[in-house]
Amino acid sequence: MSCISEYSDSEQDASFERINPNILITGTPGTGKSTLSELVLESTGLCYINVNELVKEKGLHEGFDQEFQSYILDDDKVVDELEDAVSNGGNIVDYHSCDLFPERWFDLVLVLRTDITILYDRLEKRGYPQKKITENIDCEIFQVILEEARESYSSEIVIELQNNTIQDMESNASRIEQWVYNFKAQKNQH
């Protein structure tokens, strides 16, 4: 199934409502954002936007931080690049931070969480340098992304999801699929 995006109203003003939702999947690197996103893409028909990939591909950054082995994002360029796609609805946006995106973009914000020992193993397997592992583990311990999400979006749309095991992932995928189904059903009633 290809992904879809359309308006319920031909007028693209502030009052139009999306027929298809935008979901932000966020969380510390290694919590399983891209794996979970890919799992629900076909069943939900949503488009996948991996912000890290987009930043690399389109050069939406101010250089590479050697110490942390990551790109320094140019927030304005990223938001400009995504604006059209996101305002059409029907997207899953995957990024390990969330306060750079406008609040109006998202109908649901999922914050993935992983137990520290499990996360440590995943990051080590990825071959991250120790400094980057420590930074990310601290980020998870102090639930930095969850706090950021709660500060940036309405509490009703921010959901914390444990994502330690394959069973967790399957249950999270089912929840997302059901939520998207309900969202679309509700919009189609109007």
Ligand SMILES: Nc1ncnc2c1ncn2[C@@H]1O[C@H](COP(=O)(O)OP(=O)(O)O)[C@@H](O)[C@H]1O
């Ligand atoms: N729920 C899960 N149970 C077990 N392994 C998982 C789970 N979610 C992700 N993984 C594994 O953890 C690693 C990191 O997942 P990934 O989706 O790349 O994380 P992120 O996109 O958040 O950086 C991958 O090797 C993936 O297969």
